[in-house]
Amino acid sequence: xxxxxxxxxxxxxxxxxxxxxxxxxxxxxxxxxxxxxxxxxxxxxxxxxxxxxxxxxxxxxxxxxxxxxxxxxxxxxxxxxxxxxxxxxxxxxxxxxxxxxxxxxxxxxxxxxxxxxxxxxxxxxxxxxxxxxxxxxxxxxxxxxxxxxxxxxxxxxxxxxxxxxxxxxxxxxxxxxxxxxxxxxxxxxxxxxxxxxxxxxxxxxxxxxxxxxxxxxxxxxxxxxxxxxxxxxxxxxxxxxxxxxxxx
Ligand code: FES
Numbered sequence: 001x002x003x004x005x006x007x008x009x010x011x012x013x014x015x016x017x018x019x020x021x022x023x024x025x026x027x028x029x030x031x032x033x034x035x036x037x038x039x040x041x042x043x044x045x046x047x048x049x050x051x052x053x054x055x056x057x058x059x060x061x062x063x064x065x066x067x068x069x070x071x072x073x074x075x076x077x078x079x080x081x082x083x084x085x086x087x088x089x090x091x092x093x094x095x096x097x098x099x100x101x102x103x104x105x106x107x108x109x110x111x112x113x114x115x116x117x118x119x120x121x122x123x124x125x126x127x128x129x130x131x132x133x134x135x136x137x138x139x140x141x142x143x144x145x146x147x148x149x150x151x152x153x154x155x156x157x158x159x160x161x162x163x164x165x166x167x168x169x170x171x172x173x174x175x176x177x178x179x180x181x182x183x184x185x186x187x188x189x190x191x192x193x194x195x196x197x198x199x200x201x202x203x204x205x206x207x208x209x210x211x212x213x214x215x216x217x218x219x220x221x222x223x224x225x226x227x228x229x230x231x232x233x234x235x236x237x238x239x240x241x242x243x244x245x246x247x248x
Contacts, residue, residue: 099169
């Protein structure tokens with residue numbers, strides 16, 4: 001696993017609740033792809049013991065843009081230790097032109113690089129913000145993204161139309177909410193499509209990652225057929241057809 005020092009070059013408040021950090025990183029980390037993350041240590045001590053997941057929302061010529069809560073304190077010139085890139089890129093085949101992103105109970109941060117990649121190739125992107133995700137400050141998003149807000153996925157009026165429109169679906173939910181949310185998502189998809197194609201629906205899994213290299217087995221995801229895979233090396237995105245969901 002690659003560890004390197006990085007420098008926070010700029011700190012920008014982008015909404016009352018969020019700030020974005022422009023972080024100068026080395027060449028390898030500058031190649032980070034949608035879905036991958038960095039594990040950050042911002043102090044010289046081991047408090048907190050676990051590194052903090054930093055998920056880029058954009059990358060530009062040697063810089064990655066990291067979104068963090070506004071109440072946290074960062075200063076330009078601050079040096080941080082970054083481990084990664086952790087995990088694999090979210091697959092986005094060239095043929096995909098209609099991408100539905102869904103954030104359940106969490107900021108859609110981990111989906112934004114993928115949204116930009118799809119927009120850059122001329123695709124359409126819709127973003128559903130479900131539950132507490134609906135409070136995400138949408139003024140920070142590209143205007144081309146169609147944003148849908150809903151209190152929960154049962155009351156989401158546009159759901160079936162959007163699932164019918166989408167050629168690929170990628171969802172994110174925090175640990176603890178992920179399996180129930182993805183189970184309901186696959187129920188909705190199977191009601192509309194009976195048997196979705198492989199690679200149609202991905203879910204991102206972000207359990208705590210103590211090592212980030214597949215060594216500690218703290219981030220194992222249970223797959224169908226009795227298999228397991230580490231979110232830090234085989235994920236964080238998994239084809240939901242292959243995941244052992246609740247009740248599966
Ligand atoms: S974080 Fe240790 S195996 Fe994934």
